[in-house]
Amino acid sequence: MSSMLKNLNNIRSLRAMAREFSVDVLEDMLEKFRVVTKERRDEEEQLQRQRAEQQAKINALLAQMQADGISPEELLSITPATTRSVKKTPTAPGEISFYRSQW
Template sequence: MSEPLKSLNNIRTLRAQARETSLELLEDMLAKLSTIVDEHREEQASVRKEKENKQAKLEAIRAKLIEDGIDPQELLNGLTPKQGTRSKSVRKSRPAKYKYLDNNGFEKTWTGQGRTPRVISDAIAGGKLLKEFEI
């Protein structure tokens, strides 16, 4: 709460200020404050009325659903996302197309995707064909 509102909310401060203020000015301030309070009450009543109208509409829709044989809870359960399902598709790994022996003599495979293994690229540079490594 701001300092001016704190002083307006304190009865002792108001009484002290009122002693130093003319009656005409106090009545003018009272009229303005009454206008503000009335506007605030009307705004609150309007918000409350909108909530009541919305609730009445929801109840009417609920009654119509029940009349048509639809359980509102069943409707809500049908709209919620299912747990445990993945939104991303999982791609299968590609089968190997090429086979080669690495520098340690172990047999390795390559799908043909991505960077060419050094052993194969060195062999191609040495005159071999990629077709020679096919499985």
């Protein structure tokens, strides 16, 4: 959290900063904070609705699968496990052998 946000979160710092502004400016700031807060709440509510819809779809699919006699474990066992092949690089010869061969 930045120092400015820490100051905004501290009531004493807010009071000290508020002394530098007129009441009209403070009321304008307050209105802007309310707008930002409302927008943030709306975003959170939208996200919650999307999560609830997603969970409802998952539950509906699970219920349909159970009605058809298919379990989620069966679906997982059908799909092949994919493994990535790792290419092993050869190790470089050590410098010690180079120095020893010169002597």
